[in-house]
Amino acid sequence: MSAPPAEELVKQWESEQARLRQQVVEKDTEDWQKTPGFSGLERVGGVDLSFIKGDDVNACAQLVVLSYPDLEVLYEDSQMVTLTAPYIAGFLAFRETPFLLEALQRLQRKQPTLLPQVVFVDGNGLFHYREFGLACHLGVLSGLPCVGVAKNLLQVQGVNKDEEHQSQIAALQKGGDSFPLTAASGKVLGKALRSSDKSSKPVYVSVGHKISLDTAVRLTHACCRYRVPEPIRQFPEA
DNA sequence: GCGACAG
């Protein structure tokens, strides 16, 4: 048997994204999201896959749950996994989601009361070529509210890393300041957020699932001690 | 040929 050509795979993945895209909920669905201080929010999660050296097949899938607002570790899980799908920009979810979901399912089985009320994901949500990045994918498949936080700008739908963008970054004065990432269509796909007073390089926040963009940005800022939100900043060692 | 390319 021969492996399916990459082109065929990509077509298949595109249609899968289009199908799941319809299930994304782009607004606040939880009570805690609607309060100024997120009252009722007690657990925030983060997921990530980390690699070693030049090995792009074996990775460590990690899930951490922190208390809110103290951001103390309540739960952590690390599992070595073997990846099957290649990394193709725009299709990160097909490579990582299965293992992130497994981690959430292990938690649900062992300590369901520790399930996070929102999950931070390394990568984009709606800020994506087809408005369905990793954070949306994981959100829809898990049913949990998810927030996408990317450390680098994906140049997509007319959003460019040009001089205008650079000057908007320069105008972010303090932690919490942000500016919208607007697609050619006019839709705001995400926001560039200065996540702390000390970091001049912003993070790129977008809706994953079951949360509004403004709430996602506000929550991200509330979870940042440094540039990257605590739940996805640094994970325990493998 | 050159630039872009979440993780």
Next chain:
DNA sequence: ATCTTGTCGC
């Protein structure tokens, strides 16, 4: 993603 040391500044 990951490889890597020092260095400059507060």
